[in-house]
Amino acid sequence: MKALVKSSAGLSLYYYIDDYATDHFYIKKSDSIDELILNAFFLDLESGKMKATESTYLLQLGSYTNDCSSGMKANKLTYKASPLQNFIKEYNLCKAYHNSFLADIERITFEPDIFIGFTRSNLTITEIEEYNISEADFTTSTNITAGISLNILFPKSRKHWSLYSQLLYKELQVSSIYDEQGAGFTMHHEYEFSFAYAKLLNAIRYQHEYLKIKPFIYAGFTNGYAFKSEQLHTYQAYYSSGLTGELQTEKPFDNLSPYEIGYGIGGGFTLFGHIALSISNEWSNSTTVHGSPYRISSLYFTLGFVF
Incomplete structure (x- = not known):
């Protein structure tokens, strides 16, 4: 598990890539850590399959950041490292929490x-x-x-x-x-x-x-x-x-x-x-x-x- 954002007083963000090359993101506050959930499933609509997702992670982020006075909204965030890192970084700045570590996002x-x-x-x-x-x-x-x-x-x-x-x-x-x-x-x-x-x-x-x-x-x-x-x-x-x-x-x-x-x-x-x-x-x-x-x-x- 690698850190994307670290803050001793605010929110920290971690990520992990499993053996199937699937991203997993975790948010930490104080001593508690929760995985941000993105559920993917298939709908069978008249014998045709359609992939759908349940973005539980947006609700989780909203509950963690609803005390920011600037009214941060997570409803359009994609489940990717860069936008999630920026969101957590902005929240810590909003609350005047020091970001002690910001990782460089791996790119091609x-x-x-x-x-x-x-x-x-x-x-x-x-x-x-x-x-x-x-x-x-x-x-x-x-x-x-x-x-x-x-x-x-x-x-x-x-x-x-x-x-x-x-x-x-x-x-x-x-x-x-x-x-x-x-x-x-x-x-x-x-x-x-x-x-x-x-x-x-x-x-x-x-x-x-x-x-x-x-x-x-x-x-x-x-x-x-x-x-x-x-x-x-x-x-x-x-x-x-x-x-x-x-x-x-x-x-x-x-x-x-x-x-x-x-x-x-x-x-x-x-x-x-x-x-x-x-x-x-x-x-x-x-x-x-x-x-x-x-x-x-x-x-x-x-x-x-x-x-």
Whole structure:
């Protein structure tokens, strides 16, 4: 239970948030303390439900403050910390009672962050019958990543749950060599892909503070835009007779969209309120008019500074 207003001679106001994130307010005068009651119930009006409230707390406040000469009225007060705190504070001032303590009301908190790190990405081709690329085994791409993030914490969640958004820059370069065996020849294939992305993650995050450490986890969806997209397929036939075919080049995928969609999960911890270490995994899918020709899985390691 936390204090919103304290007064030794007048009224004091306390509040408590239960395990269901429901607010409870308590008013104290001398040695007696009463909970301000707000009853919520449902009315069934011809098979339709309607939520209603019984504002008993307004009557309670009226009985506690009816001796104020300025005629304070509680009938329009909402059951929230800020208006209740102001009402009790004004009553104590009306009665010339000293407010020995006034709490700062918790509000939505914004935590911006900048980070840098590296990512390891793998590209996997979806089985597409007309492309030999489906047999290719691509190298792992290791690249630098950097970006910004914003964590929005809500007071009723005791600053455990938050909305988390992340905007980052990411690159990927992979290649593969594949030899296709035929009757009397071998077709040598080489594939190269090079992408540069802007990625946006929107997630739900949970954190818990222990001493000076805040471990956290999050999960959400990602959207990516490839402002650089290069792809190349070269192939050449080598015949058993010793002859070599002409070197051919093409793009592996036609009408490749720059947009990607996916999902990600991650976790880490914040030290001393400012240093953030994080590891996360993302799985994304490319898009074309024919479907999704490849998938990319990426593992991120980042170090950030929280403002």
